[in-house]
Amino acid sequence: MRILIFLYTAWAAFWFVFLFLLLFPFFWIFLQKEEWKPKAHYLNRLWGKMLFPMIGIRVKIQYEFVPDKTKAYVFCANHFSYFDIAAMGLIIKNYYAFVGKSDVKRIPLLGYMFAKLHIQVDRADKDSRAKSMTRSIRTLINGRSIMIFPEGGIKSKNFPQMFKPLKDGAFVMAIQQQVPIVPITYLNNYKILHDDELVLHPQTMRAIVHEPIETVGMSQADLEDLKEKTFQVIQTALNKYHGITD
Secondary structure, eight states: HHHHHHHHHHHHHHHHHHHHHHHHHHHHHHSSSGGHHHHHHHHHHHHHHHHHHHTOEEEEEESSSOOOOTOOEEEEEEEOOOOHHHHHHHOOOOOOOEEEGGGGGGGGTHHHHHHHHHHHEEEOOOHHHHHHHHHHHHHTTTOOOOEEOTOOOOOSSTTTSSSSSSOOOHHHHHHTTTEEEEEEEEHHHHBBBBBTOOHHHHHHHHEEEOOBBTTTTTGGHHHHHHHHHHHHHHHHHHHHHOOOOO
């Protein structure tokens, strides 16, 4: 059985790389001008739409809320698996900038695409964190959404329990710009691709897009309350799906 999992993972990795290389010339063209970048963002979604059927993973999304593609939001999701990043393009149709680790830039071609299209942050570097916050706020001002994992990485040691405390950044920018937080729950991605194993276990990917948490009228004094509300929405959905009771 183990050999079949490894063969399946190799098969999925082949299609991941092959489809990206197939699309990369178009990525490169659309990343040359700011006004063309929404097309590059759509290519990210197209990549996922092509990849998931090829590797036999179905996607089932429960939309308690369908985001308006003309509005800006701060999307916040739990982060238990590297699979989360690939899946987000299938879940959210809005034009968003993903705030992620600067380590991605070291990956050939993929790092170039990420650096040009999204926002990199080195969480160990205070200046990098400040610059990423400034870029994120400017992105929201320009009407583009932000996608962020407020746990600050894959940090939980007790899946499906989220890591606390959540980082402030997503909530600071949402309050400052008075845009809604939209919680997203990945219900089982860590079972598909566990951080410790880095092998794929095929099953239906499930997620929930929750009702937005409005920030209009909030100030930075409401920061901790907003963080807790977001945490509770996501964690409650995880607990319900996994049959966890207090």
